[in-house]
Amino acid sequence: MEPLINIQNLTVGYDKTPVLEKVNLEIFENDFLGVIGPNGGGKTTLLKAILGLLKPMSGEISFRKDMDRRKKSIGYLPQVRHIDRKFPITVFDVVRSGALMQNRTKITGTEIKQKVEEFLEETGISSIGNKAIGELSGGQMQRVFLCRALISDPKVLILDEPDTFVDNRFEGELYKRLSHLNKSMAIILVSHDLGTISSYVKTIACVNGDLHYHCSNTITQEQLNGYNCPIQIITHGEIPHTVLKQHH
Amino acid sequence: MSSITELFAYDFFQKAFLAAVFASISCGIIGSYIVSRRIVFISGGITHASFGGIGLAFFLGFNPLVGAVLFAVFAALGIQFFTKVAEIREDSSIAIWWSLGMALGIIFVFITPGYTPNLMSYLFGNILTVTTAELWWMFLLNVVIISFFVLLFNKILYIAFDEEFARAAGLPVSLFNYLIIILIALTVVLNIRVVGIILILSLLTIPQATANIFTNDFKKLLLLSSLFAFVGAIAGLFISYFLDIPSGAAIIFTLVIMFGIIRLIKHFLG
Numbered sequence: 001m002e003p004l005i006n007i008q009n010l011t012v013g014y015d016k017t018p019v020l021e022k023v024n025l026e027i028f029e030n031d032f033l034g035v036i037g038p039n040g041g042g043k044t045t046l047l048k049a050i051l052g053l054l055k056p057m058s059g060e061i062s063f064r065k066d067m068d069r070r071k072k073s074i075g076y077l078p079q080v081r082h083i084d085r086k087f088p089i090t091v092f093d094v095v096r097s098g099a100l101m102q103n104r105t106k107i108t109g110t111e112i113k114q115k116v117e118e119f120l121e122e123t124g125i126s127s128i129g130n131k132a133i134g135e136l137s138g139g140q141m142q143r144v145f146l147c148r149a150l151i152s153d154p155k156v157l158i159l160d161e162p163d164t165f166v167d168n169r170f171e172g173e174l175y176k177r178l179s180h181l182n183k184s185m186a187i188i189l190v191s192h193d194l195g196t197i198s199s200y201v202k203t204i205a206c207v208n209g210d211l212h213y214h215c216s217n218t219i220t221q222e223q224l225n226g227y228n229c230p231i232q233i234i235t236h237g238e239i240p241h242t243v244l245k246q247h248h
Numbered sequence: 249m250s251s252i253t254e255l256f257a258y259d260f261f262q263k264a265f266l267a268a269v270f271a272s273i274s275c276g277i278i279g280s281y282i283v284s285r286r287i288v289f290i291s292g293g294i295t296h297a298s299f300g301g302i303g304l305a306f307f308l309g310f311n312p313l314v315g316a317v318l319f320a321v322f323a324a325l326g327i328q329f330f331t332k333v334a335e336i337r338e339d340s341s342i343a344i345w346w347s348l349g350m351a352l353g354i355i356f357v358f359i360t361p362g363y364t365p366n367l368m369s370y371l372f373g374n375i376l377t378v379t380t381a382e383l384w385w386m387f388l389l390n391v392v393i394i395s396f397f398v399l400l401f402n403k404i405l406y407i408a409f410d411e412e413f414a415r416a417a418g419l420p421v422s423l424f425n426y427l428i429i430i431l432i433a434l435t436v437v438l439n440i441r442v443v444g445i446i447l448i449l450s451l452l453t454i455p456q457a458t459a460n461i462f463t464n465d466f467k468k469l470l471l472l473s474s475l476f477a478f479v480g481a482i483a484g485l486f487i488s489y490f491l492d493i494p495s496g497a498a499i500i501f502t503l504v505i506m507f508g509i510i511r512l513i514k515h516f517l518g
Contacts, residue, residue, distance in 0.1 A: 051416040076416055088284055088464045089409050097406040100417035132464030148413075 002064050003028050004156055004186055005050060010059035012049045018057055019045040023211040027156060031186040032178075034201035041208035043190045044079075047158055050188075051076055067155060075154030075185075077145050079161050085134045091144050092116060092129045098148035119147045139170035146174070156186045163193055175200045255489065260376055264495075267378040268481035270386035271442040271451060274393050276474025278435040279452035280459070281428065284466065285408050288453055290327060290429075293342035295436045295448050297323030297349025299370070302445075303356030306364050313382070313437060316370075319349055320433035328429065373444030373496030375485060382441055389438050393431060397470065404428070405466050442481070443496040451477055454503040461514050480506055 003026035013019035020042040027033065035043050048054040049061060051074060067073045075098070099112045120126040123143050133141065142162060149157060159178075163171050178187055179200060191197045198204070206212045255261045282291050301319030305312040323345040330341030357364055369377060397404060407414040407424050415421045436448055443451055459472035483506075484499030491498070 052418075053412060053415055074416070076413065078410070078412060082412070083410065084286070087409050088280075088460065088466045088469050089405065090465050093405060093466070094409070097402070097409070097413065100406060100414065100419065130465075134464060 001028060004064045004067060006060075006062045006064075007050075008060045008062070010049060010061060011057045012045060012054050012059075013057065014045075014054075019209070020049070020207070021210055022059070025205065025211060025213065027186050027188065029155075029186055030182060031188075032182050032200065032202040033186075033188045034197040034204045035188060035190045035207055036192070036197060036204060037207035039192075043207050044160060046207060046211070047076075047160055047188070047190060050074070050158065073152070073155040075149035075152060075157040077142075077149045077157075077159040077162055079164065080138070080141050080145060081164065083133070083141070083145075085141075087133065089133055090129070091120070091125070091131050091133060091136070094133060094144055095119060095147045095151060098151035100152075115151060116147075119151055123147050142170065142174065146177075150181070154185055156188065157181060158188045160190045161192060162189070163191055252486070261489075263378050263380065263383060264375045264485055265482070266383055267375050267386065267442055268485055269478065270383070270390050271375075271439045272455075272478035272481050273390050273474050274386070274435045275439055275448075275451040276455060276477045277393055277397055277470050278432055279456050279477075280466070280469045280473045281404070281408065282432065282452055283456040283460075284469070287432075288449065289339065289342055290324075291432055291436065291452060292449050293327055293346040294320050294324050294429075294433050295440075295445055296346045297326075298433075298437050298440070299354075299445055300349035300352035300356070302370050303353035303360075306367075307356040307360045312366070312370060313385070313440070316437040316440060317434065319352075320437050321430055323349055324429045324433045325426075328426075369444070370440055371444050371446050372494055373440065373442050373447060375442045375481075375495040375499070376488075378441050382438070386438050389434055393435070396427075396431065400424075401467070408466075443499055447496045447500050450500040450503060451481075454500070454507055455480060458503075458507045458510055461510055476506065477503070 005025075005027040007023055007025040010023040010025075011018050011021045012023075019040075023046065025046075035046065037043050045054065049056060095116045096112060099107065099115070117126065117129070120129050123146065125140060125143050125147075128136065128140060133144065136144065146159075146162070149159075157178075162174060178189070181187065187201075189197065189201060203213065256265070282288055298316040298320040301315030301317070302312040303315075304319070305315030327338075327341050327345050330336045330344065331338045334341075336344070357367060368374075403414075403419060404424065406417075407419060407421050411421055436452075439448055439451060442448075455473040455476035456469065458476045459469050462472060463469055480503035481499050484502040485495060487493070487502060488495035488498035
């Protein structure tokens, strides 16, 4: 099977300082990859490279032929903390901006409008469509940006720490929704919360200057020690969680 | 009331009225963009840097607005260059261009032989002395700004809101940013005659603050800001005429009072 995204020997960073070196990673259909690692370890850098926001210093990122050449059929949910909440824009317009990522196939303004309304309805936020983003709660913001990421019917969904500033109840809903979405798209999820991540993702990449790929969602103590992932496993009262197997 | 209708019979007043209309539209739209993207300080830098061009034009004897346009565009690109290529902090590079332009302007005016009669009108504006040629330029600028925003509204909005997302979607973000910074430079310079270099930031921010009381929708903000700018400019124009005080200052004063009253009404009525 040909991977949707194929990363070969990728070195990438800012200015002339590499943050990630010699990374290899393949993303296949229906993958659910959790990306963990310390702050500054290169999690967001990896996402930016995949999105084409950072040019590789060396190595290559290639996409399967049916991934739209320029827009790459990727849905992207950025860290909400980077959003200017005072910007005068309505929920409706934010979601509609996701249609920018749409494949080349022509889609009319009315069709986009209908689609936005459908997505808002489906996500249970149609009542706030005309609100400014500044008036939303953390959970509502997250849902709006998830709608924006999904409206282009992506083949790969990329989420950068979607669980920050969100309460437990919404976090549970989010992961349930992601499991469902995973049936029709590959998901790459960056998180600092390993406890949650390991109960939903299928595979894990540990990023800290380089990348180590684990073909299961259980994290061993050895992995934690070896790659200096600063992970605390937090127990969530209302969230299903897994107690990890002891490594032998 | 009859004196107002009589006023419109005067050629200079008709021109002033048209200047107020053009200034409100261009400043309403460009100002909303500036405020939303939080680049008011950059715009201040560009404005003040343009004084260098006015000074140079006085010294060499050509049209001061041409000099101002050159310096404003140059400063706009210079600020970007200093920040991105020379890696100087953005606010510092703005301050450098801001003061460099003013300094050059003062030097040129000083070494220009004789008295420079119009200097005050460039610093503080005088809407009552706008010429027909300047009106045509303002009209042209309005056509360009309105077409740009009508044709590319969604793209402008999406880039302004989330540059990174727009870049990932393959929009030519840098090109848009350069085009808009040039439009900002042109807007600032062509409206210098209305309220002057020192006061132009007011037309780019106060009507927007007033409009922001009523809406958080970018499109409505553009329209409402233009409307409030228009009301303020016209009211200021009349006040300036009847009280015989400088027009630029009268317009700003009106804009601020209008903002204050509306904000208070909103506060007490919820």
